[in-house]
Amino acid sequence: MYLLVIFLPLCSSISIGFFGRLIGFYGSSYISTICLFLSFIISSLIFFEVSLNGHIVYIELTSWIISDDINIKWNFLFDNLTSLMLIIVTFISMLVHLYTLEYMKLDPHFQRFVSFLGIFTFFMLILVTSGNLLQLFVGWEGVGLASYLLINFWFTRLAANKAALKALIVNRIGDLGVLFAILLLLQVFDGTLDFIIIFSLVPLINEFFIYLFAYQLHYVSFISFFLIIGAIGKSAQLGLHTWLPDAMEGPTPVSALIHAATMVTAGVFLIIRFSPLIEFSQLMLNFLTVIGAFTAFFAAFTGIFQHDIKKVIAYSTCSQLGYMIFCCGLSHYNISLFHLFNHAFFKALLFLSAGSIIHCINDEQDMRRMGSLLSFLPITYSVMLIGSLALTGFPFLTGFYSKDVILEITCLFRNSNLSSFFGIVACWLGILAAFFTSFYSFRLLYLTFFNNVNISRKFAQVTSESSYLTILVLSLLAFCSMFIGYFFKEFFLGLGTDCWINSIFIWPKNHYFLESEFLDTKYKWFPFIFTSLGFFLATFLNVSNLKFLLNLKFFHFFFFLINKKWFFDFIFNRIFVYPLLTFGYLISYKNLDRGFLELIGPFGLSFLTKKVANFFIFLQTGQITHYICYISISLFFLFFYCICLPSYISQLFIIFFITIFYIL
Numbered sequence: 119m120y121l122l123v124i125f126l127p128l129c130s131s132i133s134i135g136f137f138g139r140l141i142g143f144y145g146s147s148y149i150s151t152i153c154l155f156l157s158f159i160i161s162s163l164i165f166f167e168v169s170l171n172g173h174i175v176y177i178e179l180t181s182w183i184i185s186d187d188i189n190i191k192w193n194f195l196f197d198n199l200t201s202l203m204l205i206i207v208t209f210i211s212m213l214v215h216l217y218t219l220e221y222m223k224l225d226p227h228f229q230r231f232v233s234f235l236g237i238f239t240f241f242m243l244i245l246v247t248s249g250n251l252l253q254l255f256v257g258w259e260g261v262g263l264a265s266y267l268l269i270n271f272w273f274t275r276l277a278a279n280k281a282a283l284k285a286l287i288v289n290r291i292g293d294l295g296v297l298f299a300i301l302l303l304l305q306v307f308d309g310t311l312d313f314i315i316i317f318s319l320v321p322l323i324n325e326f327f328i329y330l331f332a333y334q335l336h337y338v339s340f341i342s343f344f345l346i347i348g349a350i351g352k353s354a355q356l357g358l359h360t361w362l363p364d365a366m367e368g369p370t371p372v373s374a375l376i377h378a379a380t381m382v383t384a385g386v387f388l389i390i391r392f393s394p395l396i397e398f399s400q401l402m403l404n405f406l407t408v409i410g411a412f413t414a415f416f417a418a419f420t421g422i423f424q425h426d427i428k429k430v431i432a433y434s435t436c437s438q439l440g441y442m443i444f445c446c447g448l449s450h451y452n453i454s455l456f457h458l459f460n461h462a463f464f465k466a467l468l469f470l471s472a473g474s475i476i477h478c479i480n481d482e483q484d485m486r487r488m489g490s491l492l493s494f495l496p497i498t499y500s501v502m503l504i505g506s507l508a509l510t511g512f513p514f515l516t517g518f519y520s521k522d523v524i525l526e527i528t529c530l531f532r533n534s535n536l537s538s539f540f541g542i543v544a545c546w547l548g549i550l551a552a553f554f555t556s557f558y559s560f561r562l563l564y565l566t567f568f569n570n571v572n573i574s575r576k577f578a579q580v581t582s583e584s585s586y587l588t589i590l591v592l593s594l595l596a597f598c599s600m601f602i603g604y605f606f607k608e609f610f611l612g613l614g615t616d617c618w619i620n621s622i623f624i625w626p627k628n629h630y631f632l633e634s635e636f637l638d639t640k641y642k643w644f645p646f647i648f649t650s651l652g653f654f655l656a657t658f659l660n661v662s663n664l665k666f667l668l669n670l671k672f673f674h675f676f677f678f679l680i681n682k683k684w685f686f687d688f689i690f691n692r693i694f695v696y697p698l699l700t701f702g703y704l705i706s707y708k709n710l711d712r713g714f715l716e717l718i719g720p721f722g723l724s725f726l727t728k729k730v731a732n733f734f735i736f737l738q739t740g741q742i743t744h745y746i747c748y749i750s751i752s753l754f755f756l757f758f759y760c761i762c763l764p765s766y767i768s769q770l771f772i773i774f775f776i777t778i779f780y781i782l
Contacts, residue, residue, distance in 0.1 A: 120177055120196055123160040123204060124243045126153040127211070131236030138229025147219050150232045154212040154239070161204040168201040169609075169617055176249065176314070183252075187309035193249035195313060199621040202455070203246040203387060206462045210378050211239040217470055217591045218371045220584065221477060231271055235375065238264035242380040246387060250311040251300055254388075258296060258352070261381045262289050268376075269368040281367040288361040292351015292385070299344035306337060317394040317623070324398050338395060342402040345392055346409075353385030353439045356413040360686050362436055366428040370473030373428055377435040378466035383458055386442045390451045394623035403447050403628075404540045410444025411544040413437070416684070418554035422561065423680045426483050427475065430562050431468050434509060437551055438465070444544045445524045449628035452618050453527065456610035457520035460603050464508035464516055467595035471502040474584045474592065475566065479573055485562060490571035494581040497589055499567050501596040506559040508599040510649050511552065516603035522645050523611065525549060526634045529641040549648050556652025564660040 130153035134146045141149070167173050175196040183190040215235060222228050241260025248254040262285075270282035303311055306323055310316070326337035349355070354362035362382070366373055376382060389396065389406070396402055414437045421433030438461050445454040475491065475498060476483055492499050504515070511521040528548050531541025573581070583589065609615060613632065679685070716722060 119160055120164065120175060120194065123157050123164065123208070124194075124240065124247060126157045126160075127236045127239040127243065129153060131233045131240060134229050134236065135233035138233065143223065143228055146229045146232050150215050150236060151212075151219070153236070154208065154215050157239075157243075158205075158208040158212050161201070161208045164196060165201045165205050168196050169198045172616070174198075174620060178249075188304065189309055190250060190252050190311055192253065193312065194247045195249035196247065197621045198617045199387075199390060199455070200247050202459065204243070206383075206459060207239065207242050207246065207380060210462055210466050211235070211242075211375065211380075213466065213591050213594060214371045214375045214470075217374070217473070217588060220587045221371055221473060222369065227271075231268075231369070234264060234267045234271065235371070238268060238375060238380060242384070245384055249313060251296075251303060251313070251316075252311050254391075255293075255296055255300060258348075258384060258388075259293065261384060262286065262293065262352075265365070265372075265376055265381050268372040269365050271368055271372065275367065278367040281361075281364040285361040285365050288358055289351050291358060292348045295344040295347030295351065296388075299341050299348070302337075302341045302344065306341075313391070320395050320398060336399060336401070339399040339401050342392070342396045342399045343405070345388060345396070346402060346406060349385030349389050349443070350409060351385070352388070353382050353443065354413075354436050355385075355409050355440065355443060356416055357409075359413065359417065359436055360683075360690065363424075363429045363432045363683070366426065366432055370428070370469060370476060373432070374466045374469035374473070377432065377469060378462045382435060382439060383462070386439065386446070386454060386458055389443065389446045390455055390622065393446075393451045396446075397449060397623050397625055397628070403449060405447070407444045407447030407540040407544050410440045410442070410447055411540075411547040412440070413443065414440030414551040415547040415554075416440075418551040418558070420680060420683055421558045422554055423677055424558075425486055427472050427485050427488075427562065427566065428469070428483055430485075430558055431465070431472060434468075434555060434558070435461075435465055437555060438509075440551070441521065441524050441548065444548070445527065448527055448531075448541060448544065448630075449624050450524075450527055450631065451622045451624065452610055453520065453523050453631070455622075456606070457524060459606065459610070460508075460516045460520045463595055463598040463602055464505045467501060467505035467592065467599050468509065470588075470592055470595065471498055471505060474498050474588055475502075478581050478584065482573065485565040487572045488566045489569040489573070490567070491581070492567040495567075495583055497583055498592070499563075501592045502566075503563065504596045504599050506563060510556045510559050510652070511645055512649070513646065514604070516599050516601070519603035519607045520610075521552070522642075523634065525552065525645045526637055526642060527630060529644060530630050530634050530637055549644055552645050553648040553652045556649040557656045560653050560656040561660070564656065569660070 130150050133149055134141070138146050164175075168175060175194075177194040177196070179192040179194075181189070182192050215232070218232065218235065222231055225231065238261060241257045241264055243257075244260060245254055245257025248257060266282045266286045269285055270278050272278050300311065303316060306326065307316055307319060320338065323337055328335040328337055328340055351358045362377075365376060368376075396406075417433045417436035417440060421430050421437070424430045424433060438457070442454045442457050442461075445451075445457065475488070475495065478495060478498075479488065479491070482488065508515040508517040511517045525545070525548050528541060528545035531545055609617065611631070682688075
């Protein structure tokens with residue numbers, strides 16, 4: 119049963135990929151839906167046995183790498199963290215597959231798309247169930263490959279090609295960090311990468327240091343740093359976030375799958391999985407806090423002036439991932455996991471609702487060309503309103519139970535004697551991010567559903583609600599976005615729960631959850647007040663005519679800077695991309711590949727052979743006097759060479775050989 123949940127999506131992907139043309143649309147639909155539904159059912163049973171009954175299952179299949187002291191096996195670890203991630207991945211993947219049946223039914227390459235979705239889900243399940251870091255890295259690279267295939271699904275579009283390559287290349291930086299962490303762990307733990315062994319021995323290496331020149335580096339901090347670099351790349355944190363908005367070039371189900379439950383949450387999962395190691399490095403915890411807080415603020419701030427409906431939601435994903443990361447930096451991994459769990463449902467709801475809107479108005483994604491869709495798409499508006507309210511942390515919806523707790527933890531640093539500068543920074547940046555999140559969420563609703571209609575009459579006459587299957591998927595996600603946070607809050611945050619004892623490690627000195635429950639009431643109102651301010655500001659700007667502000671030079675430059683995403687892409691291109699391309703063309707390609715290597719390689723060898731042949735042709739004159747001259751000169755040099763040799767035997771042998779040669 120435990121292995122079946124992993125390999126069912128793989129079987130679905132292989133069967134549809136190889137035999138999709140034979141079984142057709144309906145056969146592919148039945149196979150993919152049944153396999154994902156069975157995976158979800160099995161995941162629910164695993165969750166019941168592992169999380170609710172307190173059993174941890176460890177399955178060892180076979181040896182993988184045995185070399186000297188290195189012994190790595192194919193093993194699977196099903197603990198509380200894994201069982202919860204299985205629920206998220208299989209449930210969201212199942213709903214995305216159902217949604218795809220209607221959304222992509224007219225695409226001629228439907229079978230290929232469903233096959234890619236299956237392989238994506240399979241690699242994500244490998245990632246979350248792996249029992250060692252190298253096996254996790256296989257799933258890590260697999261979801262990167264599958265994301266490239268899915269983003270580039272419409273490969274005839276240049277924008278899709280560029281977005282897929284950008285996602286693949288930027289993620290390679292983070293993958294390099296994970297690879298370095300693997301090498302360091304192999305060195306310090308004598309050839310093993312099993313989580314159970316590593317986490318049990320971490321206190322023994324707490325006093326190990328690396329000496330680099332005149333600096334003393336903590337070994338645990340060094341390993342944690344590379345793991346965090348991997349999480350920054352995969353979870354699109356500030357600096358390596360540029361690939362995430364461009365990944366919207368793929369079909370909308372791809373966006374929902376990448377952003378809600380699979381690829382971008384892999385970095386957060388890696389941090390939570392390695393909490394028994396990262397918790398020993400206060401420096402890296404502070405680094406996580408700073409990176410996550412600035413990402414949450416930056417992404418929310420950038421999203422307020424985006425016009426593509428999918429890019430607005432993509433920046434909200436980046437912002438929410440920042441919340442999860444800096445919550446891990448504050449050593450509250452269970453709260454971060456709770457927000458990851460809640461975020462999967464309302465973010466999938468937002469993306470799939472956006473896809474329903476785009477599909478109904480002839481694939482238009484610019485919100486400025488929408489408007490007044492409330493009368494055409496009332497059900498889609500209802501579910502999107504629920505998703506937006508859950509995203510902003512509206513009281514008693516799913517996002518409220520995790521997002522507010524994160525901000526209360528940060529307000530605790532603001533309000534207590536805890537002298538943590540990074541906690542105070544996270545507090546203010548997190549609250550400002552909540553303000554901007556509310557602003558762009560309601561701006562999206564106003565531009566899409568309430569403003570004057572901007573779609574052409576031709577498309578307005580045929581605009582109608584999506585099919586019953588799409589409405590069913592959106593309704594299920596809307597139900598989860600309303601109630602799942604309430605149902606699971608005691609499971610994640612209850613003071614009596616023991617679910618995370620064997621999966622997450624937190625130093626007792628870093629556990630401030632109980633204190634946050636008794637935080638001063640005025641600080642508990644901070645998130646709601648700033649969220650309400652964002653709503654009122656978006657409403658005020660929508661109903662009033664304040665376009666004259668855009669004529670002011672300061673605001674014009676400011677809005678231009680935000681709209682261009684703070685020129686991160688431009689700066690990276692100027693500093694890294696263009697110099698590397700120039701070096702590759704002028705040095706590597708022209709001087710090394712086409713120059714040095716060709717001269718000593720095939721071109722040089724053929725040129726030398728031709729020159730030697732021409733030289734011998736030049737010597738072949740046909741006159742005996744020339745040949746006597748050549749023989750005389752050759753005998754002179756050979757005789758001189760033999761005289762200089764120290765061994766008489768070799769001299770006699772060479773003279774004898776030359777004599778016989780000339781006689782013949």
